[in-house]
Amino acid sequence: MASAAPKVPPLPLVRFLTRVRDGLAALQRRMVPGHIALLELSTVGYLTQAACAAAELGIADALAEGPRQPADLARAIGVNEDALRRLMRLLISGGVFTQRRDGAYQQTGISEGLRSDAAVSLRDLFRLLGSDLHRKHWTTLPESVRRGRSLWPETEGMEFFEYAEQHPEAGELFDRAMTSVGSLATEPIQAAYDFGRYGSIVDIGGGRGSLLLDILRRHPSMRGTVFDLPRVVESLPEQLLGPGLTGRLTFESGSFFDSVPKGGDAYLLKHIIHDWNDEDAERILRTVRTAMESEARLLIIDVVMPENQRPHPGKVIDLEMLVQTPGGRERTQTEFGNLLSRAGFVLTRVVPTVAHVSVIEAHPSW
Template sequence: MTSDPRLDLLTLINGFQVTKAISVAAKLRVADHLNDGARSVDELAVLTKSHPDSLYRLLRALAAVGVFREEEGRYFALTPVGDCLRADSATPVGAWAEVVGSPYYWQAWGHLLHSVQTGENAFQHLHGKSVWQLRAEYPEYGATFDQAMAQFSRDGADAVLRGYDFSPFSHVVDVGGGRGSMLAALLCAHPHLGGTLFDQPDVVAGAKAVLAERGVLDRCKIVGGSFFESVPEGGDAYLMRVVIHDWEDTEAAAILTACRRAMTKGAKLLLIERIVGPPNEMPATKFSDLNMLVSPGGRERTLEEFAELLANSAFELTRVFPAGIQNVIEAQPW
């Protein structure tokens, strides 16, 4: 921030320009093309099937905010920030950049005013269906979103493993676990563990390859279904990573109740979620909450709100463990 409040505000107002520019660069795979070193904008234009001068204008703008580095002769190279856009980056966010720049997502944020004035989900109002239904209808959108979630799971797994001790458990059920990136990390870190991956049938259909690549397929069951109806039994730990924040309290309670029915008295429920912090702090979580308002229709919650939600679903919140930008919220059945 500068010492000029007006310029600070203008920077915030114009933030959408940076967002969209990064999304376009991600879609064009610019970072992947720069993996082996700097390239000229003419080379990049051929590789990305882009208009050379327009591509140059895009990349010089992103270089000005540190995503790329502009060199002499209209050459561009990666920075540590831009490296995160590579598909095989150790800390990838490129797929999420594509999701954010997709028309269906972008348009929902354009209807934030409607949500604020009515309390209604902007996406549902705009498209007449939920974001989950739309992604099911358009596989390319669903695939990019699944890739983004897998990238986040891979990146966040280390923080979860550092923040919480899974060694006392023998079998972890990952509810809403996508294609298994998070569960694979747990099983790799704890060779004694078995696991069950549970998500919608079309989602877990792609899980075998992920689990086999990590060498844990023989210790993992894959089950398809709806977590509103039931979840698999047999676990002494039930894990949900950024699932509950996708839903308002009624739907979230239904998911938690389904878990409760499957759990034995001594089992643990582990929610990996952001926690809304005190006033005037933690903007990322509070803007994530706005994202829940306009897109899936859920919410981020304070610790007190989590405790109440869990209590209404026959759980007691026992402990909270920081895990990077998220937390492991531990609860046990009554």
């Protein structure tokens, strides 16, 4: 029997608790001298890199079956025992792992997410964040701010997406990392938005189709199409087609700048529009509009940037877009509305979720 879907907490409760947490953090920073608060801020990146190392070394996978003594764990993952102890000391102090009284290392609820086989695994995301390539490009942030754009053409001779095409290993890691990030929002999205009113959904730039697969499994009469680049789509049928999906799930390849499949009741764009500047985003949306019937709906799943000064994950992701993409950015509701209007749509509503994303619904204006 399949396990029950995790319960999603009410959005007002999540917002309240988030504000309390952020308020306490801000109060703590105000209660110490500014240079001390700044020094504490500098250490956050070190803990992140330690977690990235743990992901790359497979520490959480090695602890999946139970606690292990340091020497045993070091042998299992092929590392120096003394260096492992030093790495784990920082990770334990940050709550990522724990250590029993007998000295054995043990998983926590946090480290479970670094396991390859976790229900929601972030191992590939942390491997990406800790990679030489990702760190290299974040060192260009000051110059990206000066110029207002990514420096990929100067550093690699091409834009990021072209690089991912030409370097399959990097592209594969990126695809897996984005799938893992997307899985965080799947249940919140399903809880917030009713996909059951559509007979068919076309997932544009759908990657491995994780959200679409989840939607189809919950709605047995629905049909779906995953549309993405040939390198992404070519191996998907043998990976994804299984009981209950054969005949309901199809795959098409191409570029969303040229054309997309016709005939869908809804067109899904998850984490696509934020990768592009306004001109290219409008081109993508116009291509989708051309394929849509007047009754069809456009569903953009992306961050909707708050118009306030409080902490929000989108503010981090927005800088990632600046550093890594050819003009990508996160947008406010007003900016989405203007973009959609220029592309031939009317913004119907924005449905927030308890995750960092919202569902932006629009219908054709002509």
